[in-house]
Amino acid sequence: MCSWTFRMSGALGLILAAAVALAAGQESQVSRPSGEGLPDGPGKDVTVRACGTCHEGRRAASVRLTRDGWAAVIEDMQQRGAKVSEQEFPVILDYLTTHFLGEALQPLNLNTASQIDLEAAGGLLRREAAAVIRYREQHGRFKTLDDLKNVPGLDFKKIENRRDSLVVM
Template structure:
């Protein structure tokens, strides 16, 4: 019986020592593994996509603004005649306001204040009782006497054969809705204008 107890104690002691050695072995292996350190040079570089997108957006907006700027010459009975930088989509009244507005002697009806402006357009505000002569935006050439179908006001359009106030207003309304005319055939889309009419106009109008 005593021998059995000694044998059991020896077995338990051996098992205890085995656990101790096993624990020391595991502890030693864990401590011996080097920590992984990432140096600044190895750090991944993350591009700031927000800054790139913002930069592109600002560039596109700047190009859009530049492309929409046009120059308009305001003459006649306004406080500050001159050439003004405007935006596409502005109307005659906007340019006149920028030029200081009408003078007291101005004949406001001499211009179509609701008309959309175009690049190199000349706006002449006549004085009361003054005879109005249409001005051309073209620089001296043999076409100076032609009517600019894209900038002519109500009174100028009525100098064309067969055009009264109603048809002139139809032309202006078309321009305001669809933009400048590009070809003479496009005038056929205006109510009241047929092939015979544009045949008569082909040597009397221009598009720039």
């Protein structure tokens, strides 16, 4: 599932960042609700509808995540009340990973990873990444990935799902 994210290059990120910046510039002239600032493409309408109600859909443009990371975000947003049907889930996931992909090239060492790395490469939400760091500070290094089960507020499934790209050293 992760493998195709490996093929994406940083250059794409730059192009997308430029596209988003461009769209953001246009937005100052024309003020439209929620979808503005998001690149056009298949799935945009569905994404704006599902993700543009509580905050602007553009919020997604501020983050770069792996495919797994985006799946976790959508699940998290569903728990917050986002209405995403089974049919819409993969459409939104494709849209977000096409335009806002982060890279996960190196295995991530959960004992040293920064907040940003835990979010971008580890696919954790901001508060989960913060909880991992807090736990690390209080209890010392993780000895096995299973130790992450003890981190309050962390959805361990996210660790479980990307075991092959996470290490504790």
